[in-house]
Amino acid sequence: MSSNALSLETVKKAFVGNPQDIEGKLSGMLPQASGLEDQTIYIVALSKIALAQAMQKNFEKARETLKRAEKAIVPEGHLAKASVMLEKARIFHQEEDLESALPLYEEVYRFCLSHKLDQEAIDAAHMVAIVAKTPLEKIAWNQLAIDLAKRSKDSNARAWLGSLHHNLGQFLIEAGRYEEALGAFTKAVEFRKQEGYAPNLLMTKWGVARALRFLHRPKEALEILTAIKQEFENLREKNSDLPPEAFSIAADLIDIELTEAKKL
Secondary structure (H helix, E strand, O other), X not given: OOOOOOOHHHHHHOOOOOHHHHHHHHHHHHHHHHOOOOOHHHHHHHHHHHHXXXXXXXXXXXXXXXXXXXXXXXXXXXXXXXXXXXXXXXXXXXXXXXXXXXXXXXXXXXXXXXXOOXXXXXXXXXXXXXXXXXXXXXXXXXXXXXXXXXXXXXXXXXXXXXXXXXXXXXXXXXXXXXXXXXXXXXXXXXXHHHHOOHHHHHHHHHHHXXXXXXXXXXXXXXXXXXXXXXXXXXXXHOOOOOOHHHHHHHHHHHHHHHHHHHOO
16 A cells, blocks of 8 residues: 555545454554654544444453554644544443443534534534434434535535435434425435445435335335335345445345335
C-alpha cells in the first residue's frame, strides 16, 4: 500500500465484514499510519480496531487499544479526539451499558458541533437516537442529524441521509406514526438509489413495505416483499460483500413481514 493510498477514507472503508477480519485489515495499516506526520489516521485506525475488538467481546483488549489511541492525541487533534470518544461510547454500547454510552454519545455530538466536524456529529447524533429511551427522543435526535446533513457542505456528511431517513422511518413506526414513516422510508429509497449499494436499497424497500403493512395496505406490501426476497437471493448467489449473517438477518426480517402482511 502506497502512502498516497492510505487515508481516512481507506480506514473507514476497511470497516466492512466480520470483526475479526476488520481488526486484521486495520492492524495491517498501523505500521504505515504510525509513520505519518499527521497521526490522525493512526489514531482513527486504532479506535476502529478497538471497536472491532469490542464486537468480538474482547472488552479489556479494546480498552487497551483505545488507550494507545488516546495517548497519541495532540491538543489540536479534534478529529482524532472525536474518533476516540465515539468508539469509547460504542464500546459501552457493545457491553449493553447504555447508561454510560448515552451521555458520552451526547458529549461527542456537542464536541463535534463545536469543532465543525459535521460527519462525526451526525454519527454521534444518530447513535443517541438509537439508544434514546423513547420514540419521541429517537425522532428528535434523528431529525437533528438529518438537519445537519442537509445543511452540511461535506459530501460525506450528506451521504448519511439515506441511513438517517431509514432510521427515522423505524422510529416513526415505534411512535405509531405510520403515514409519516412511509414518507421517511420513501425518501430513504431515493437516497439509497443514489448510493448504488443494493443491500441498503433493498432493506429500505423492506421499510416501505413495513409501513404499508401498518397502514393496512397488504397487497402493496406483499408485492415489494416478494420482489426484494428474490433480489436478496440473487445477491447471495453472486457472493455479495454482505456478510452471511447479514443475509440471514435480512431474510428473517423479510419473512416476518411476509407472514404479518399475509394475515391482513
